[in-house]
Amino acid sequence: xxxxxxxxxxxxxxxxxxxxxxxxxxxxxxxxxxxxxxxxxxxxxxxxxxxxxxxxxxxxxxxxxxxxxxxxxxxxxxxxxxxxxxxxxxxxxxxxxxxxx
Numbered sequence: 315x316x317x318x319x320x321x322x323x324x325x326x327x328x329x330x331x332x333x334x335x336x337x338x339x340x341x342x343x344x345x346x347x348x349x350x351x352x353x354x355x356x357x358x359x360x361x362x363x364x365x366x367x368x369x370x371x372x373x374x375x376x377x378x379x380x381x382x383x384x385x386x387x388x389x390x391x392x393x394x395x396x397x398x399x400x401x402x403x404x405x406x407x408x409x410x411x412x413x414x415x
Contacts, residue, residue, distance in 0.1 A: 315385065316382060316383065316384055316385070316402075317351045317352070317382075317383040318349060318350050318351050318352070318380060318381070318382050318383075318402070319350075319351065319352045319353070319354055319368070319380065319381040319382075319383075320341070320350045320352070320353050320354070320378065320380055321353075321354045321355075321356055321365040321368055321369065321374075321377055321378060321379050321380070321381065322334035322337070322338065322353065322354075322355060322356065322365065322377055322378040323355075323356040323357075323358065323365065323377035323378065324355055324356070324357040324358060324359070324363075325358055326358040326359055328359070331377060331378075333377070333378060334377055334378045337378045337395045338378075340395055340399075341395075344399065344403075346399065346403045349403055354368055356368070356369055356377050365377070368381065372389070372391055374391060374393060376393055377393075378393075378395075379391060379392060379393040380392040380393075380398045380402070382398075382402050390402075
């Protein structure tokens with residue numbers, strides 16, 4: 315089963331990054347928030363926050379991003395929402411609808 319982690323950033327002043335807010339709004343508007351298994355916060359004030367550690371581990375320099383782990387344990391990284399939506403979310407959403415019929 316695919317596991318999706320959404321990593322969003324909190325800026326040094328404590329506010330959420332604008333792009334992260336926009337992507338969160340899009341996920342909600344598109345009805346895809348339910349497909350996210352985990353949300354990790356990359357807090358610029360805390361280098362040991364879960365999101366910062368994931369960004370370092372996967373060498374991702376910008377947020378937000380998505381980590382998509384498949385059944386084999388392979389992880390794909392998406393730092394562009396529309397690419398994530400097209401390649402992962404739409405496909406997974408359609409499969410869940412078909413499976414529920």
